[in-house]
Amino acid sequence: MKKLLVIIPCYNEEDSIEALLKQLQALNLSPKWHLEIAVVNDCSKDKTLEKVAPFNIHLIDLPINLGIGGAVQSGLKFAYANNFDFAVQMDGDGQHPPQELIKLLNASETTAANLIIGSRFIEKTGFQSSFIRRIGINYFHILNKIFTGKSIYDSTSGFRLFDKKAIALTVKNYPDEYPEPETLVLFAKAGLKIHETPVIMAARMAGESSINSTASVYYCFKVTLAMFFTFIRKIQ
Incomplete structure (x- = not known):
């Protein structure tokens, strides 16, 4: 049996986290998988903790x-310390439907990739994000191809499956802000196999994204610099 940890980073997700956890616990996986859940509460100012408390899950309450x-790295460190075979990063806002997790697990078994990315843009079904964000995602597709030699169409996707080798790498190396595009450069440099598989995502259940149209230019500039410096620096 393979141990699988679902990591859900949360900041003010009181309106969505309860429904998400219920859906995850009702998920019907193959008997080969043993699923556990870890909610990482990143100092939420709402009632996220109260919503999570009744569930039989791991709670990492950051000070x-x-x-x-x-x-996310806190959850991955927990997975590493507790010898999980795989870890899944999943948003707490409901954009990543739990049933779509099965597609990531199937892709892992068929490709043996170290990192599986759940992508909105291969089959272009489900929620496709805003027009402004799609422009940014296309930009990062080009940038990732330059830095990694790989065509990754949804490089900002936060719906990702890590195997043991990928988990171990993130324990020492993981970006603190907007990590998804930057970590693809890190994983490629380390020789890890990256695979993208189509999934259907949903609009967030509640709340607003931290990356709005005003912040998009700053986001692209900052992440571009971060990807460049990750590309040129030596991995410890």
Whole structure:
């Protein structure tokens, strides 16, 4: 049996986390998988903790706000310390329907890739994000091809499956802000196999994205620099 940890980084997800956890716990996986859930509460100011408390899951309650990168890495460090075979990163806002997790697991078995990315843009079904964000995602597709030699169409996707080798790499190396595009450069440099598989995503259940149209230019500039410096630096 393979141990699978679903990592859900949360910041103010009181309106969506309860439904997401119920759907995950009702998920019918093959008996070969043993699924556990870890919610990483990144100093939420709402009732996220109260919503999570009744569930029989792992709760990582961070003492300070670390941002998305730090929250995800905290979950990956937990997976590494507890000898999980695989870990899945899944948003707490409901954009990643739990039933789509099965597609990531199937892709892992057929490709033996170290990192599986759930992509909106291969079959172009389901929620496709805003026009402004799609422009940015296309830009990162080009940038990733330059830095990694790979065509990754949804490089900002936060719906990802890590195997043991990928988990081990993230324990020492993981970006603190907007980590998804940057980590693809990191994984490619380390010789890890990356595979993208189509999934259907949904619009977020509640709340707003931290990356709005005003912040998009700053986001692209900052992540471009981060990807470049990851590309040129030596991996420890």
